[in-house]
Amino acid sequence: MSDVLxxxxxxxxxxxxxxxxxGEEIDASQDNAPLxxxxxxxxIIPGLEREMEGLAVGDSKHVxxxxxxxxxxxxxxxxxxxxxxxxxxxxxxxxxxxxxxxGEHGEPIFARIDRVDAEQVRLDFNHPLAGKELHFDVTIxxxxxxxxxxxxxxxxxxxxx
Numbered sequence: 114m115s116d117v118l119x120x121x122x123x124x125x126x127x128x129x130x131x132x133x134x135x136g137e138e139i140d141a142s143q144d145n146a147p148l149x150x151x152x153x154x155x156x157i158i159p160g161l162e163r164e165m166e167g168l169a170v171g172d173s174k175h176v177x178x179x180x181x182x183x184x185x186x187x188x189x190x191x192x193x194x195x196x197x198x199x200x201x202x203x204x205x206x207x208x209x210x211x212x213x214x215x216g217e218h219g220e221p222i223f224a225r226i227d228r229v230d231a232e233q234v235r236l237d238f239n240h241p242l243a244g245k246e247l248h249f250d251v252t253i254x255x256x257x258x259x260x261x262x263x264x265x266x267x268x269x270x271x272x273x274x
Contacts, residue, residue, distance in 0.1 A: 118256040120165045122153030125269040127255030128165070133248040147254045154267045158183045161249055168253045178247040187244035193224075194233045206234055211241075 120126050127147040132140040142148050150156035152165065160182025164174060180186050200206060206229045214222045228235040263269050 117169045118258075120152055120168045120253065120256060123259050123264060124152045125255070125257050125259050125263065126150055126152050126165060126253065129252045129254050131250045133250075134242065134245050149255075149269045149271055151259055151263060151267060151269050156268055158247075160247075161251070165251070165253070170253050170256055173250070173252040176249040176251060178249065180244050180246065183245070183247045184240040184242040185244075187239050191238040192227060193236045193238065195236060197229070197232055197234055200234060212236070 118124065127149045129142045129147050130140075131138055131142075148157075150162075152162065155162075158178060160178035161176055163182070164176040164178075168174065197206070206226060208226055208228060210226045212224050212226065214224060216222045222238070224236040224238050225241065226234060227237040259269065
């Protein structure tokens, strides 16, 4: 049995990563700030989390995540037409604009403006990466056991959080 800590449930994992979609890099960890997550608690998309299982510090891997294991397929029922009059008059309504709305119970809801005409604004509530194949280049930079508090809360506690 090895003393090397490997990625598994209940471990806090630190990864350096690059994410490409449609051949374009759309996200990456910063040099001195890897992404930390609590493995086995759904902190990251399922397809990526599953592929990290068993890796150790220093291991690198290219992972392709299909839409169903990432942000889901695009849902054509996730579009809503809202009367233009429902928006503040000082809000510039342009296709592609991301909006942060408030749900029934005050929770944040994110949408993008899909289309604007004289009467209606069509909002798209799909995740921006829904329906996309995701290509990650990942390197494990840290593995440690989670604290009892982290396990109870379901996420890592770092930098005073």
